[in-house]
Amino acid sequence: MIAVLAGGTGAAKFVRGLLEVVLPETLTLIGNTGDDVELWGVHISPDLDTLMYQLAGWLDEERGWGVRGDTFACLATIGRYGEPTWFQLGDRDLATHLVRTNLLRRGYSLTEATAALCARLGVRARLLPMTDDPVRTYIHTPSGVLAFQEFFVRERWMPEVMAVEYRGSERARPAPGVLEAISEAQGILIAPSNPITSIGPILSISGIREALAERRDRVLAISPILGTEAVSGPAGKLMRACGYEVSPLGVARFYAGIVGRILIDDQDAGWREAIEQVGLRVFTAPLRMTDRAAAIRLARAAIACLHSEA
């Protein structure tokens, strides 16, 4: 059994490779819900959706989110009513949100609703939200506090970041199965997701950090930073804002104490010694998932690192 802590797009790319290397039945994905948002009364879980679509073979892999071949007729009409349309809500994607929201209103927990959606799509891997409680990532900027999707999508992550807040995390409990998945897995992978806003919310929930620390030598983080830049998205900007160097060493420092192993890019081998001083064992491999084959190679390398006793 392998557990994976996962955000959205980057994690989904990695999972695409992983599904070719291990049986889906042996995978438990623990997804970030700090990005969740309610719009027009529907509960949207962008990271869980991206992961589920990948697991179901529905993901639009070019965009990295949403359903392949989706259309946006509903959103365009919402715009005709003068409502904001910055959140890209596909017509097929909306079906997921409607069915999920309906299950939640009928008393399902987010864990149960996610399991029901996955089952109906024939997904064989297990997908868990990090928590059933509301935890929401807020970005503090000079002009005010923004919900994560407002910062990321509406403002295209342009505003200066002063602080990142995981609102609700102090009262949130891990979703059923999360701590068990971490305790019982042969290995735990931290996907190459944004440490601050994809993995950070997961780590902010009471008990998860401790569970990882106990399995530390079996926890492998895959760096989302190559050299001194994020593979994609605002990971670099957010790490810097939170006081972390944008480098594999910065990633190692962010995960120090809960991660025993880190996989960094071949070209970043120069950081090996500095990272080892933080207490992590360092592995290298080509990290860029330029195509399906590269994603499979990376997944294979990650599994090998987990099992390495060297």
Added chain:
Amino acid sequence: MIAVLAGGTGAAKFVRGLLEVVLPETLTLIGNTGDDVELWGVHISPDLDTLMYQLAGWLDEERGWGVRGDTFACLATIGRYGEPTWFQLGDRDLATHLVRTNLLRRGYSLTEATAALCARLGVRARLLPMTDDPVRTYIHTPSGVLAFQEFFVRERWMPEVMAVEYRGSERARPAPGVLEAISEAQGILIAPSNPITSIGPILSISGIREALAERRDRVLAISPILGTEAVSGPAGKLMRACGYEVSPLGVARFYAGIVGRILIDDQDAGWREAIEQVGLRVFTAPLRMTDRAAAIRLARAAIACLHSEA
């Protein structure tokens, strides 16, 4: 000022003609909400939607409901999740329901939400729901009680009808503006809608029947029955089940006491005397709205009947 009691498809066809004959600003449509249904958490008002789309120029006039050129990607995906898809929910149409439901959750009444939607689409006529309170039409059949949409859409109005119930009507009050529109209008038209399930729910609300009775001589019903058959839909079946003859005379008897004038088809002039004995003045015109020109002619005839002092 003209007030129109209206159902969905048949009324929308009539309104299409009416909009060419009177200024939209002088029209108040009072729409049936007995067909309303909540599906996947969204509040759907089929008759109000059909009327609003007609007023906004959005109506798919071939189908008689929904938005012209709409697609059904969301519904198809809802089906992939194993959910029932008998209710035809278009992607563009869904935007209306999402925006409306969002307004209702924010505390708008259905009257206010309807006004807001209409304003955003540039509708100049006034569209009022019959009530802001929940009134729902149920059809009693030998195999159980069906909500109207279940009977009409899912079961294609096949089941035998034992009784029709307007659930909630005993506690419902007319929406703000409804009684005033009836009292103050120069004339009140009852659209050629299904008497039992389109107009019946409106009449079931306390005060509306009395307001119409007071203006009786200024109230004109346009018969939805030609000869001994409904122009379309289950009007005949439902009238028979409720003990009314399926004929212009049956319509006259249904509306007796609240309607002073009735417009029946030229070919049905043979019923004139019998209808006059029920206490209604009878006018005749070609009732079939086979095209736009015919709808305009019918609207013009209806307005003339209202004003006739003969």
